[in-house]
């Protein structure tokens with residue numbers, strides 16, 4: 335394994351944990367929420383910067399990566415909860431975007447959120463009636479912070495840990511913009527964003543040719 339490769343947890347106990355968590359996700363939202371609340375201490379999902387590579391109005395689809403997209407296949411599942419970490423939120427809108435396996439986005443115009451060109455490895459989707467979602471994609475590659483980005487000059491060249499950007503909104507809650515990271519990534523520790531937000535890093539499990547991860551999101555109530 336490359337020294338910078340993100341590890342997957344071996345089977346055995348972790349496999350049983352994965353199956354247990356999968357069962358919770360597939361079960362009732364109430365039960366899943368209870369377990370999630372107990373594990374996390376029930377707090378809204380931490381926010382993170384939007385980043386310079388967000389682009390507005392990506393198409394609706396949950397399969398961000400076509401079958402021939404280079405990279406390790408990744409399936410993310412999760413539930414969007416209200417602030418009690420128990421009540422699932424159907425119809426929550428999730429926007430997701432990421433770099434390809436080589437660490438490149440589909441734009442080389444950072445900060446141009448309304449750039450009109452073909453969207454790649456981006457999409458938006460709604461949670462189902464149980465507040466659940468599933469995204470099929472590939473593992474994102476790491477990339478260095480570009481030079482000459484206003485406000486980020488001192489971080490230019492710093493390699494960011496692998497991450498996937500999320501923006502989640504629901505009509506009665508406060509939207510959250512955040513980034514998902516992967517436990518074991520050696521670039522998390524010195525990252526000015528991920529380094530202080532361990533709650534945003536998830537485990538991955540190998541399932542045949544797929545990596546699977548669970549990322550639940552908790553939104554703060556807006557009133």
Ligand SMILES: [Fe+2]
Nearest residue numbers: 385387497499
């Ligand atoms: Fe990014």
